[in-house]
Amino acid sequence: MTVTGSGDRTRLERFDPTAIEPRWQARWDEIGLYETDLDDQSRPKSYILTMYPYPSGDLHIGHWYIVTPTDALARFHRMHGENVFFPIGFDAYGLPAENAAIKNGINPRDWTMQNIEHERRQFRSMGAVFDWRYEIVTCDPEFYRWNQWLFLRFLEAGLAYRRMSPVDWCPNDGTLAREQVEGADRHCWRCGAPVEKRDLEQWYLRTTKYADELLDFTGIEWPEPIRLQQTNWIGRSEGAEVVFTTAPDDHQAGGDELRVFTTRPDTLFGATFMVLAPEHALVAKLTAPGRRAEVDRYVTRASAETEIERLSTDREKTGVYLGADAINPVNGERIPIWIADYVLAGYGTGAIMAVPAHDERDYTFATRFGLPIRRVIAPAGADDDALDGAYIAHTPDERLVNSGRFSGLTAPEGMRAIVAWLAEDGRAKPSVTYRLRDWLFSRQRYWGTPIPVIYCERDGIVPVPDEDLPVRLPETVDYGGRGENPLNHDEAFLRIDCPRCGGPARRESDTMDTFVDSSWYWFRYLSPRKDDGPIDRPLVDRWTPVDQYTGGAEHAVMHLMYSRFWTKAMRDLGLVDQDEPFKRLFNQGQILGADGERMSKSRGNVQDPDDLVARYGADTIRLFLMFMGPWDQGGPWSPTGIGGVARFLNRVWTVVLDPHGSDAGSGALPVSDPVAAAAELRVVAHRTLRDVTADYESFHFNTMVAKLMELTNRLMRFRGTAIAGGDAWDEAVRLLLLMLAPAAPHITEELWSRRLAAASEAWRSIHRESWPAWEAALVAEQTVELPVQVDGKVRDRLTVPADTPAAEVERLALASAKVQAALGGKAPAKVIHVPGRLVNLVGRAP
């Protein structure tokens, strides 16, 4: 122990994290403590991964909040003898870099690399176990080259295709992201021009091919809410596609097919009108001359709306009659054709049959526009009920009514029978529709992976040959202050000879969605510098899938769905042999600014970890972030309480280095019987070990810290007593340091080294120690305290040996004077005895 003389008192050296932490970080680097040997197969492997950060300009405490508990978990696994791989990298492509470039004329690469450099330093200062030799930076050609290579394989396999689709468009700045469209009037973020829709030829990836497989979560342990969200996002609906035809009238001959998708073909006889999406291909043809002006106005208006607005069920329904009718195939009835924005072109066939009696939206629409409502399903004896809303209940006695020869059938019977009948002459077929859409993969942006295709006048779309990869993103870029993709004007980049015919051709100037990078990066971590292929197959076979993935729940449906899709696609290409990327997933919450909003520079609510580390040290901040609350919850940042965690580490310092000191006041525990006190301390220490172990395993880091605080407080109160420094004390201190090591790596290493020195033992890092085991006999309950309730209210407590027979416990409970008083002398009507938990005497009659 290091002491400094001060008169006749000895004063304990102060805990000074700023002195300790950099020293140990340097030492760990020196001895390669966190270098993972991927070829070491002597121990079980454990691939622990946290979602890599986007190196935005807003470097904040949120990054620590994400990484710290995962780092502690990686260390916890390492102490269990596993060969742990816990890599880190940077998701370098993205819109903020481009926004900064447009606004301030900085090159996106310079902006990004500066931020990365800053974040690297911060991650090092927190003492994370990352093995930096495996770092990935996605804007580096040695990474994105393989995005291109994989894309070409997808293209060959028919998983990538081109199709026209609408984008939000500014005449000055080109395609806009949703966040670049501002205000209710939807204007451009940069120039303020009104935003239009424009159809562009775009690249898609065929995610829908895997829709059914993505609904299957067998073999992965993911949180139920995430699986639910993905299931709803895929939105599988079974039903039928039914062919309506257009009826002839003055302005058109009729006879065009109008295909609708419906989940309720049993209600076909109740279809009283049709609704097309305003973008539907037949709208122009079907519109009557007298209605054209109104229809055109409506189509324009709908194109300016967002999908969220269009699907909102609480706003007033709008729509326009086209002045044309359709023929219902089941009964030959003419029904009017409308367009309305609540029907989306991209879902199903972009057209619906409206059955107002049995669909809420159709009901609202019919009521608003005075369209007929015909009930075709009713419970027994309710045919004539006037509906005051859509009837969508399912009761056992409901039957089809008003449905010709199908009347009397149940809904499921009617569904099958009607579809089978129409299918005979091709007017219907069973069909499945998904809400999930193919992945719109191309971006009209500079800062992303160039899509490796060439457009040749003669040969059409020509893939860039593998040997010509990577297609490098030009290093210099001139935005000219505008938002439009500068690659569109970069002739040096665009001009290329066709690899097939040698003739003049042009490169694709669109780049890939940045989600491509995170769709397979965990494979690349295993061999980030490999230059003859995207992945190292033997390492991938041995190390993946990832054992534990952690990251924000905001990625529930996009990143976490894309990465599952990508893994399955790579499997089908024969590149990997696995179905799922991440075996176990934990979603942590998001840390917000003090104002409850997302942290960002522009809001001015960013908390920089550097300031906190300078003041308290990394261990305190790490521990505080874990102690704040349940990790899956997140919440607004508040520094209130950091002091408490700092005090906790100070107490740890004190109990380890100065067990005999006595600055305790009146709270010191009396130790009249040192043997009993030592035994009690052992029990407390071992139970803490059991509970803390469970907390690490279940991601309950906040209660883990709380339990270590309790143990430390206990030691503090035994300080200076007869048992301080004894065997039980020494064991408790040893367990405390080992349990705390994954969470607070620096102070525990320092104290551990001092213990070794004091015992004249050679130094060995605490982070190479094994996780301790608790003694079952110490952990077992010897006596239990049982609350005794009368009618659910606690009236007394019994302290009895744990193995007291039930009858004896009940006898003792009844014998209590307080219980008798509460019962009013009466015998209880019922005795509920939950062994080990409580006794409840029910006095009143039930």
Add this chain to the structure above:
RNA sequence: GCCGGAGUGGCGGAACGGCAGACGCGGCCGACUUAAAAUCGGCUGCCCGCAAGGGCGUGCAGGUUCGAGUCCUGCCUUCGGCACCA
């Protein structure tokens, strides 16, 4: 609006359907100090009461149960996602 979370003291939060409020912050009181800071300790959900004690309490309204913060139904508020933010 739709999909998924979350609502518990003054604050962050704890609690296999079984003693609501662990642990920490803040507050009050005490020890140490000439004093303050730091440190150590005690008390601290609300209401009534000198006290013993009693009553009320987990967003709101119901329900199931011997027993509900926990399960069910319907609401309210708030956070995340809604396909070009990552």
